[in-house]
Amino acid sequence: MVENVEAIYQRIVARNPGETEFHQAVKEVLESLGPVLVKHPEFAELKIIERISEPERQIIFRVPWQDDRGEIHINRGFRVEFNSALGVYKGGLRFHPSVYLGIIKFLGFEQIFKNALTGLPIGGAKGGSDFDPKGKSDNEIMRFCQSFMTELYRHLGEHTDVPAGDIGVGGRELGYLFGQYKRITNRYESTVLTGKGISWGGSLVRTEATGYGAVYFVREMLKMRKESLEGKTCIVSGSGNVAIYTMEKLAELGAKVIACSDSNGVIVHEKGIDLDLVKRLKEVERRRISDYADHHKDAKYLAGGNIWKIPCQIAMPSATQNEINGNDARHLVGNGCIAVGEGANMPTTPEGVKIFLDAGIAYGPGKAANAGGVATSALEMQQNASRDSWSFEYTERKLDDIMTRIHASTYETAEEYGAAGNYVVGANVAGFIKVARAVVALGCI
């Protein structure tokens, strides 16, 4: 990191103590920005990095709810409205016991640049709670969501802040959240949430978008290297929404997915993962991935196993932050992996990223590779605003175009800044410049 940027980084760390994931996300972006300040001294003069690194607004609230036995629980809710220079605050809600302010801030910070890369008019935000949906009944989930929205609703609005899902928040949770919003406000405002069900204002392809988009990004990276997905052996960590639709698109484009996982273990199925079964287990029955092995005797379940030790040509981390450390990255590179496309947010540690970059493999960082989800949220907003609904094919074509454009702009920006083939630099610089220009234009507000 260049000296003046390092000083800014140290001040950010001191002002936000203990928020290690936020520090990690900020450092990763700031490391790319030295040459940008040389080309654009006005960004330094106008303190653009400092302004973008400080959230515009942070909301922390109490979420009390009653379980099925009548016991009262208190969780903590968050919404960090990070930056609205390019458009309304936009970003998902995460319900997971690991959630605290540092996680929401890292996600919100990344979201600013990711959203900028989509080329659509959306600012960056993130929210969530330390609530653990695992093992809760539908009624408990509903009561929690209602309590969460009872505070959050006053901060939302079509022209203000539009949340969506993330880990632990899918169609079911968004339904309960939207129901409570509608009830409190007495307004059917489809535009206030994205990722909605198709029958109540949602967009086709939104469910599939993050996974499909990540695969399109990998397809584009391979194209630059005169390679394709056809016949490639892939592993996809996770088995939630992002992982499922990553596996679906990989298979559709001729690749073979041989492993997926959840936080308890790994399924290896050399014949190719049976996606219908994963969908049934995870989307309908809400079970653990270990049950997969009961249905396929030739599949192996590795309890507590490390998916990154399985040899593959393409790896798509689609579970959570920091799931690939330096050792995992070394295993992947050593086993002949040629491309990594991140469906999850910040799934690779800084040491892991360095190993991928030094090895010269095609490495697509999350803020570029997984932007298809939020991009399709913006397409959902367009449909809601015009009270229209587009076909699956039309929406998917738009998603494909957006991902192809993000790939091109990150690739070209990396070249322009003397870091050919480095999509980390490409994504950070292209995203930052877009936001910085808007911040400058709007004045000191």
Ligand code: GLU
């Ligand atoms: N949570 C998703 C992300 O990480 C989607 C956000 C959205 O659609 O607003 O980008």
